[in-house]
Each structure stands twice: as C-alpha cells, then as structure tokens.
Amino acid sequence: MIECHVRPSPLGPILYRAEDACLTGLFFVGQKHFPAGLPPHAIVHDGRPAPRVIEAACDEIAQYFAGERLTFSVPVRLRGTPFQQQVWDLLRQIPFGDAWTYGDLARRLGLPPGASRAVGGANGRNPVAIIVPCHRVIGGDGELTGYAGGVDRKRSLLTLEGGRGRAQLALF
Known part of the structure; x- marks a missing residue:
C-alpha cells in the first residue's frame, strides 16, 4: 500500500x-x-x-x-530504469557540501562526455529529492541548471550545505 x-x-x-x-x-x-x-x-x-x-x-x-544532519539513514526504494538506478546510486556518493557536474557523473559511470544529457535526464527523474542529492549536480560551467524543484530551491539547498568547490562558483 x-x-x-x-x-x-x-x-x-x-x-x-x-x-x-x-x-x-x-x-x-x-x-x-x-x-x-x-x-x-x-x-x-x-x-x-x-x-x-x-x-x-x-x-x-x-x-x-536545521543544519544538524549531513547524511540520511531512512530506508529508500528507488524505482526506475537500470540506467536511472546507476545515476541515482552515484548521486548518493556526492559528499554533503560538494557539487559534481553532469560530465563528472558521466565519466564516473564510464560514459563519454556526450552522455551528460542522458545523465541529466535521469538526474531530473530522481524520485527522492534531498536524500538522493540531485541538487548537488551543476553544469560544467558552474551554472545552476535543471532542478525539478526549481533553480531557486537548488540554490537554497547548496547554500544550506555551504557549497564547497564548484558549488561555490554557482552560488555567486
């Protein structure tokens, strides 16, 4: 049920x-x-x-x-295609306060750089926002792009996390 x-x-x-x-x-x-x-x-x-x-x-x-939790322990079940599952599993490896690009995700999956769009599509279909941190994925130029919850929410989530590395570029 x-x-x-x-x-x-x-x-x-x-x-x-x-x-x-x-x-x-x-x-x-x-x-x-x-x-x-x-x-x-x-x-x-x-x-x-x-x-x-x-x-x-x-x-x-x-x-x-409240700034008191960096990781989540609630049990999650993600339903999607095998490719989506791979992308979502990788999203869970992005450290709190960090950001990876769609190209980073493609490379870590062993895909060519041109696969960034497919990775972005899977990222956008993530059914468990925040806990599976799709907000931690940014464009290759540091721009905040594509977040199903809206770019303003993405910016807020990255700001909350303190945005290290490339995430800082996107915040300013």
Missing part, C-alpha cells in the same frame, strides 16, 4: 511517499515530474498519523534544514 503525506518545509510543502516501510518519494509539491495519479485521499493535510518511515524521513529532513 502506498501512503503519502504532505508536510511543510522551509522551501515549501513536501510530499513524502512510502511503500512497505521504505521511502519511495520525496517531492516538492508542484515540482516538475510531480507524481501523477495519486489518489486524492493519499495526500494528507489533517495531521493523521503517518507511517513510521515517513515520520523518520520528516525528522531527518527537519534536522537537515
């Missing part, structure tokens, strides 16, 4: 989706690639108790926004 709950965050409401004790989605409400076809009763605004995994994810996200 899929359960969804919407909770506030400093960057706007977040929809948390869980299935079988795993977090399967974390989306800014209204973002690009927001899940279609969710049953209206799944989005809960009335404070009804959420599954334990959603409560844990909410707590960890609150700690992250």
